[in-house]
Amino acid sequence: MPASPTRRLVALALASTALAATALAAPAAALADPVKVGFVSTLSGPPAALGVHMRDGFLLAVKELGGKLGGQPTEVIVVDDELKPDVAVSKVKALMERDKVDIVAGTVFSNVLMAIQKPVLANETFLISANAGPSPLAGKGCSPFFFSASYQNDQVHSVMGQYAQDKGFKRVILITPNYQAGKDAMAGFKRNFKGEVVEEIFTQLGQLDFSAELAKIQAAKPDAIFTFMPGGMGVNLVKQYQQAGLAGQIPFLSSFTIDETTLPATQDAAVGLLSGAEWAPNLDTPQNKAFVAAYEKEYGIVPSLYAAQGYDAAMLIDGALKATGGKVSDKEAFRKALASAPFKSVRGDFSFNTNGFPIQDFYVVKAVKRPDGRYATEIQSKVFDNAADAYVAECPLK
Numbered sequence: 001m002p003a004s005p006t007r008r009l010v011a012l013a014l015a016s017t018a019l020a021a022t023a024l025a026a027p028a029a030a031l032a033d034p035v036k037v038g039f040v041s042t043l044s045g046p047p048a049a050l051g052v053h054m055r056d057g058f059l060l061a062v063k064e065l066g067g068k069l070g071g072q073p074t075e076v077i078v079v080d081d082e083l084k085p086d087v088a089v090s091k092v093k094a095l096m097e098r099d100k101v102d103i104v105a106g107t108v109f110s111n112v113l114m115a116i117q118k119p120v121l122a123n124e125t126f127l128i129s130a131n132a133g134p135s136p137l138a139g140k141g142c143s144p145f146f147f148s149a150s151y152q153n154d155q156v157h158s159v160m161g162q163y164a165q166d167k168g169f170k171r172v173i174l175i176t177p178n179y180q181a182g183k184d185a186m187a188g189f190k191r192n193f194k195g196e197v198v199e200e201i202f203t204q205l206g207q208l209d210f211s212a213e214l215a216k217i218q219a220a221k222p223d224a225i226f227t228f229m230p231g232g233m234g235v236n237l238v239k240q241y242q243q244a245g246l247a248g249q250i251p252f253l254s255s256f257t258i259d260e261t262t263l264p265a266t267q268d269a270a271v272g273l274l275s276g277a278e279w280a281p282n283l284d285t286p287q288n289k290a291f292v293a294a295y296e297k298e299y300g301i302v303p304s305l306y307a308a309q310g311y312d313a314a315m316l317i318d319g320a321l322k323a324t325g326g327k328v329s330d331k332e333a334f335r336k337a338l339a340s341a342p343f344k345s346v347r348g349d350f351s352f353n354t355n356g357f358p359i360q361d362f363y364v365v366k367a368v369k370r371p372d373g374r375y376a377t378e379i380q381s382k383v384f385d386n387a388a389d390a391y392v393a394e395c396p397l398k
Contacts, residue, residue, distance in 0.1 A: 034073040035321065035328065038095035040088060040106040040116065043080035046206060046232025049261040050108045050306050051080075054130050056299055057310030058105065061318070064294065069314065070321020077101065083108075083206070085115035092116045096123055102328040103128060105313050108230075108306065110134040110153060110181040111205070121145050124331065126338070130313040131306055133357065134180045135187070139394035142355040145331075147338050149313035151278050152357045152389035153181050156255045157188030159276030159362045159383045160226055164253060169223040170195045172253075175213055175237075176228045178202035185228035185255065191390065198222050203229075208236045214244045224251040234258070235265040242269045258367045260304035263375035270367045271375070279305045279347050280365045280377045288346040302376045308346050319343035349386060355395035359388050 039058060041051035055078055068074050077099055081088035095101045096119070104120050105128040107113040113132040120127045121143045133152040137143070164172055174189060174197060176182030186200055198220050201213050217225055229237045234257035241247055247269075258266070258275040281292045281302055291311055295303040319342030324333045341352050351359045362384040365377040 034075045035069055035103070035317075035326070036075045036077065036099060036101040037069070037317065038092065038099060038101035038104045039076055039078045040081050040092060040095075040104060040112070041078065042083045042108045042112070043078075044082050046208065047083060047108065047230060050131070050231050050304075051106075053261055053304045053306040054106060054108060054310040057295065057303065057307035057312075058130065058314045059310075060291075060295055060298055060307075061311045061314030063298075065314075065318055069318045070324070070326045072321060072326040081107070081109075081112050081116075083112065085111050088112045088116050089119060093119055096120070096125055101125070103317060105317070106130050106310075107132045109179075110184070111179045113137075114180055117143075117146065126328065126331075126334065128313050128317065128338075130310045132181065133184075133389075135184050135391050136180075138355050138357050138389050139391035140396070142395035142397055144335050144356075144397060147316070147352065147356040148358060149316050150309045150358070151360070152391065153184035154188030154191065154391075155362060155384075155387060155389055156276045156278060157185040157226075157228060158192050159364060160253045160255055160274075161189040161192035162383050163274070163276070163364055164189075164193050164224055164226065165195070167224075169193075169251075171198050171220075171222045172196070173198050173201065173217055173220060173222045173225045174227070175201040175203065175210075175217075175225060177205040177207070177233065179205050182228060189226050195223075203233075207233060210237050210240050214240060214246065217250065218244065218246060222250060224253055226253045226255075227257055228255050230256040231261065234262045238262070238266045238270050238273070258365075258377065259306075260302045260376055261306065263367060263377075264301070266367075267375055268369070271369055273367050274380070275365050275367075275377065276362065276383070277305055277365045277377065278360055278362050279308045280363065280379045282376070282378045283347065285346060285348040287344045288348075291346045302370075302374050312343070312345050312347070312350075315343040315345070316341065353388050353392050354397050355389070355392045356397075357389050357392070359386055361385055362387055 041055045079091040110132040129148045138152045176185045255276040320337035323337035363379045
């Protein structure tokens with residue numbers, strides 16, 4: 001499969017920067033082979049903003065590290081999965097067979113990750129998710145070659161389930177796309193919400209017209225709705241919710257619906273709406289302040305959690321490579337290095353559980369309009385402290 005001009009330009013630019021920097025510091029004979037990272041992201045269609053943020057966060061970290069990860073010249077080969085699992089599998093196989101990548105990273109959507117994890121893990125290639133965190137990979141399907149630099153899908157949704165429970169809501173409608181992450185979203189919300197789930201509404205992945213679903217919500221008159229609707233789906237749902245007159249009647253709770261990828265489009269329609277998250281731009285850590293400032297300077301927009309997770313994924317790889325002397329070939333040593341989480345996360349507290357998923361904090365965040373006129377989310381309260389996912393006990397890894 002021929003490489004796209006975009007992905008090769010990115011890769012060659014990074015590789016050239018890295019090799020030039022290394023050449024100044026060491027004799028040519030001492031140069032190591034470049035570390036190759038295949039970065040899989042959704043870069044086309046309505047959800048493209050998510051994948052662009054994630055990719056740009058990763059590439060920002062590599063740029064800040066002088067084009068290197070772990071001190072090694074680094075080539076990042078970016079591919080667009082097009083939100084099509086079969087396309088993603090074909091491109092990932094090419095990354096492993098033709099490009100000989102050492103690591104596969106990225107993945108926005110869980111259906112894509114569930115498709116590519118089979119060939120990647122069977123090849124004993126390390127797979128590092130910068131977003132998707134499907135429950136099967138956290139439990140019985142866990143692998144020593146898989147690590148998540150983000151979260152387990154259920155966890156962020158559990159934040160809003162706990163919030164709804166604490167607010168005393170009795171009747172809630174859930175609405176998500178009909179795929180693995182949507183199912184995980186409902187499971188996560190229900191884990192902490194003890195009231196009545198009036199209805200579980202599954203929509204098509206990529207759906208943009210929610211008139212039928214909103215009519216159901218209006219007729220049912222729940223105490224609140226909870227939704228997971230990322231990218232363009234979320235933009236349309238928020239706008240249509242307001243247009244239907246529901247915004248002032250029924251509280252709108254969400255995860256991955258109100259964030260820095262959708263706020264530039266929803267703007268005032270989303271201000272004040274709440275979401276669950278493990279990060280926000282105003283999180284008060286030195287690493288996060290530096291990251292947010294650098295991202296806004298580099299790209300001219302406010303970073304989202306996808307960008308933060310992409311950045312952390314690169315820093316995780318960098319730390320692990322430093323611990324192994326720049327080698328991925330000793331897979332057990334590299335696995336142990338990754339498992340030790342050898343980096344300072346923009347999120348602050350961050351460690352790995354035995355299943356390769358993070359133990360971290362989770363928050364309720366609110367959409368705001370900043371004094372500079374940009375829209376962002378801000379942390380309102382911490383809901384879970386050093387939280388582990390619900391599936392780790394099912395993972396046979398120790």
